Amino acid sequence: MSNPIHNNRKALSATEIVTQLSKLNGEQALGWRLIDGALEKTYAFKNYHETIGFVNALAFIANAENHHPDLTVSFSKCTVRFNTHDVKGISVSDFFCASKADALLT
Secondary structure: OOOHHHOOOOOOOHHHHHHHHHHHHHHHOOOOEEEOOEEEEEEEOOOHHHHHHHHHHHHHHHHHHOOOOEEEEOOOEEEEEEOEHHHOEOOHHHHHHHHHHHHOOO
């Protein structure tokens, strides 16, 4: 069963994106940025094993939410990019899944 947050997706306005980005990053400045029409963050890890563990956990969440990020994976880093292709922009789903990605490490 899909998450109701993903129903009726629409592209957020620039103002809505800025507001949601500040909520997502909060006081901790968690590193999410708006780059080329997507939410992007690079996570750093100690080694390849930890990086792949994060990738696998994120893949599980993305599949469960049916909202899949673009990933760039290297030995000790993973860059995650969320946008909503079917609305050609950023939606609430992107912020929801970005917060779940952060929760993997808290």
